[in-house]
Amino acid sequence: MPLPEVDTAQVKREPVCIIGGGPSGLVTAQVFLRDGFQNVQVLCRDPHVGGVWSRDRIYPNMTINNVDGEFRFSAHPMTPPPDSTLTGGRLRGIDVCRYMEEFHEKHLRIPSDGDAKNEQPKSIVRFNAEAVKITRSPNSKGWDLLVKDTVSGETETLYFPRIVLCTGGASVPVFAEGLAPKDAVKAGFTGPVFHSSDAWPNMMTILDSVGVQEKPDPDAVPGADGHKSVVVIGGGKSAQDFSAYIASQGVPVTVVYNKLEIALAVNKPLPRAIRQSRLMSVFSPHITLNTRIERFLHTTAAGAKMIRKTWERMEEDSHDVYRVPKASPLRITRSLFWDVRSGDEGVKREDSFVSLVMKGKIKVVAPTYVSKYTSRGVETTEGEKLDASAIIVATGYGSSWNGMLDDATMLEIGLSQRVDSNALEEFKWNYTTLNNPPDLAPVPTFPDGTSKAPGLYRASVPAKTIDRRDIAVNGTMFTSSIGYTLEVCANWISAYFLGEAMRLPDSPEDATRLTLREFAWSRRRYPEYTGWQNPSVTSTTPFFCAIQAADEMLExxxxxxxxxxxxxxxxxxxxxxxxxLGTLGEERSRKRGETNLNKLQ
Incomplete structure (x- = not known):
C-alpha cells in the first residue's frame, strides 16, 4: 500500500533538528530554509562549522580529493584556490573551511525577533552543542535529544518531531586492537601516542619528543643514528598527509602499512571534459546500466577488456609520474578498480608523501602490520622492532552514531539491520568487468549467523520505518562527487518530509528488500571493502558512479x-x-503548486 499522506503545512511549521555542522548538515539546513521550513535548528558540537574541515581540524598541508567546482553547493560560489592553473584547481583544507564558514554566514542566518534592520541576523546553528543521546519520545512520535554544552558540560533534553543525522564518519577515532595509548603505557613506552585525528592539535608535543626546536634538520634520515623518529601506523590519506608534513619539517618518519591507499597523479591538470564529466562514472560499473555504452563496456568481453586496461593504465601512470620502481613498497597498494580506498592527488607535488619517500625523507616498512608496542617503539608481525619517540596511529574511525544511539535503537529505527548472507543470493549481476574478483573480505557474524548491514534506503531514510517520515540521514553515500550528491540528498530528504509526489517503495518491506539489493551490490562491486560496518559513513558505495546515483534520486x-x-x-x-542543481528549489516548488520560494537561499 502507498505511504501515508502528509500535512505539508504542518511539517513546515514544526521544528526540525539537523545534527551536525559539517557540509551535509549545512546544505540540508539551507535547502530546508529555502523550501519554507519555519523552525530549523542545527546542532554543532564544535565552535565552528565545517565538520572535518572546521577551523580546528584542518592542518597545514591538507589537500582533498576534489578540485574547484566539485565541493560546493549551488546556492553559493566558491573562490578558486591559488595557483589553480598549475594545480588544476586542487582544493586545500583551508579552501573548504572558508567556504563552509561563508556558506553559514550567507545562508544560515535569519532575522531575529527584534528589529531586523538594527540587529545581526541570528544563526540557526547552535555551537558547542553535542547530541549525546537520541531516543523516541514516550508517545512514539518524534524524538527526545539529550544535548550537552561542550563548554559548560550542562545538559538539557530537547524535543523534535523530525531529525536529520549529518554527523559523518570521520569524527570518532578508533585504535586497532592492542594499539590504544593504554597499551603503549603497559608496554613501557613513555613517548606520546596519538590517533591521527588528534596529532595536529598536539604537534608541538610530537616535535618536542623528537627534539625538534626552531630549526629542524632537513637532512635527517629515518632511523639514522642520533636521530629520533616518529612512527606512523597506517597507509591511508591521514597517515600519508601527517608523515609528509613532519618529514618536510626535517623530522625522521617511518610509516608502517600492509597496503597503501593509492592516489591518482598526473603531470599536468586533466581537462574538465575528462576530470569533471561522466567519463569516469561510465567506466565504473553501476548497480543499473542505464545507457547503451555502459551495457557494452560492462557486459561484453571487448568492453571488459577495455575497462580493465584503462584502470590498470591509470594505476601505472600514477606510479610512473613519480618514477616509482617496480619493486618499491609504494606499489603495494589497494586496487583502484576493486576498492574505494583511493585518492586523487592531481598534479605531482614535490612535498607529497610519494615524493618524500622517493627522496628518502620517509622510510616505509611494508607489507606488514604492527603487532604490539615495545618499551622503545613498536614491533611488526614479522618481529621487526622500530624505535620511536612518538607514535601516530592512523587506523580509521568508528561510527559517530555510537553513544547517541545504541545498537538496539538503531535496529529498531532501521538505521542498520541484520542480514543472512543467503538473503543476498537472489541478486545477481552478470557483468564481464566483475569477473575474477578478489576474495570477499570476512565480516563479523552474530551467534545466529547473521551480520550487520546498512538499513538506509537511498542512503537517506531507514527502510524499516520509511512510512513514519520522522528521521533521515545525509552524508552516508560514499561518493567521489561530494558536493553534488549532498545537495541532491538534501532535496530528496526535504521532498520526503514534505510528502511531495515521489517514486518511493510502497511499503517498508519493499524498501528493505531494495536495501538488501544495494548491500549485495556493494559486496559484489567492492568485495574487499567493509567500511559499511561504520553505518554513519557508508550505507551505499556508488563512489565513481556518484552521478548515476544522484540521477536516480532526481528521478x-x-x-x-x-x-x-x-x-x-x-x-x-x-x-x-x-x-x-540551482533550480531544484523552483522545480520542486512548482511541483507542490507553490509560486514563491523562501527568499533565504
Missing part, C-alpha cells in the same frame, strides 16, 4: 536527470556543474 522526485546535457555523441564528455 525519484520526478525531476530531470542527466542535467549536464549533450547529445548522443557529446553527453559523456560534458562537464558536470553543481550549478545545474
Amino acid at each position: 525519484d522526485m520526478y525531476l530531470p536527470s542527466m542535467r549536464s546535457g549533450g547529445n548522443w555523441l557529446t553527453w559523456l564528455f560534458k562537464p558536470i556543474s553543481i550549478d545545474e
Whole structure:
C-alpha cells in the first residue's frame, strides 16, 4: 500500500533538528530554509562549522580529493584556490573551511525577533552543542535529544518531531586492537601516542619528543643514528598527509602499512571534459546500466577488456609520474578498480608523501602490520622492532552514531539491520568487468549467523520505518562527487518530509528488500571493502558512479536527470556543474503548486 499522506503545512511549521555542522548538515539546513521550513535548528558540537574541515581540524598541508567546482553547493560560489592553473584547481583544507564558514554566514542566518534592520541576523546553528543521546519520545512520535554544552558540560533534553543525522564518519577515532595509548603505557613506552585525528592539535608535543626546536634538520634520515623518529601506523590519506608534513619539517618518519591507499597523479591538470564529466562514472560499473555504452563496456568481453586496461593504465601512470620502481613498497597498494580506498592527488607535488619517500625523507616498512608496542617503539608481525619517540596511529574511525544511539535503537529505527548472507543470493549481476574478483573480505557474524548491514534506503531514510517520515540521514553515500550528491540528498530528504509526489517503495518491506539489493551490490562491486560496518559513513558505495546515483534520486522526485546535457555523441564528455542543481528549489516548488520560494537561499 502507498505511504501515508502528509500535512505539508504542518511539517513546515514544526521544528526540525539537523545534527551536525559539517557540509551535509549545512546544505540540508539551507535547502530546508529555502523550501519554507519555519523552525530549523542545527546542532554543532564544535565552535565552528565545517565538520572535518572546521577551523580546528584542518592542518597545514591538507589537500582533498576534489578540485574547484566539485565541493560546493549551488546556492553559493566558491573562490578558486591559488595557483589553480598549475594545480588544476586542487582544493586545500583551508579552501573548504572558508567556504563552509561563508556558506553559514550567507545562508544560515535569519532575522531575529527584534528589529531586523538594527540587529545581526541570528544563526540557526547552535555551537558547542553535542547530541549525546537520541531516543523516541514516550508517545512514539518524534524524538527526545539529550544535548550537552561542550563548554559548560550542562545538559538539557530537547524535543523534535523530525531529525536529520549529518554527523559523518570521520569524527570518532578508533585504535586497532592492542594499539590504544593504554597499551603503549603497559608496554613501557613513555613517548606520546596519538590517533591521527588528534596529532595536529598536539604537534608541538610530537616535535618536542623528537627534539625538534626552531630549526629542524632537513637532512635527517629515518632511523639514522642520533636521530629520533616518529612512527606512523597506517597507509591511508591521514597517515600519508601527517608523515609528509613532519618529514618536510626535517623530522625522521617511518610509516608502517600492509597496503597503501593509492592516489591518482598526473603531470599536468586533466581537462574538465575528462576530470569533471561522466567519463569516469561510465567506466565504473553501476548497480543499473542505464545507457547503451555502459551495457557494452560492462557486459561484453571487448568492453571488459577495455575497462580493465584503462584502470590498470591509470594505476601505472600514477606510479610512473613519480618514477616509482617496480619493486618499491609504494606499489603495494589497494586496487583502484576493486576498492574505494583511493585518492586523487592531481598534479605531482614535490612535498607529497610519494615524493618524500622517493627522496628518502620517509622510510616505509611494508607489507606488514604492527603487532604490539615495545618499551622503545613498536614491533611488526614479522618481529621487526622500530624505535620511536612518538607514535601516530592512523587506523580509521568508528561510527559517530555510537553513544547517541545504541545498537538496539538503531535496529529498531532501521538505521542498520541484520542480514543472512543467503538473503543476498537472489541478486545477481552478470557483468564481464566483475569477473575474477578478489576474495570477499570476512565480516563479523552474530551467534545466529547473521551480520550487520546498512538499513538506509537511498542512503537517506531507514527502510524499516520509511512510512513514519520522522528521521533521515545525509552524508552516508560514499561518493567521489561530494558536493553534488549532498545537495541532491538534501532535496530528496526535504521532498520526503514534505510528502511531495515521489517514486518511493510502497511499503517498508519493499524498501528493505531494495536495501538488501544495494548491500549485495556493494559486496559484489567492492568485495574487499567493509567500511559499511561504520553505518554513519557508508550505507551505499556508488563512489565513481556518484552521478548515476544522484540521477536516480532526481528521478525519484520526478525531476530531470542527466542535467549536464549533450547529445548522443557529446553527453559523456560534458562537464558536470553543481550549478545545474540551482533550480531544484523552483522545480520542486512548482511541483507542490507553490509560486514563491523562501527568499533565504
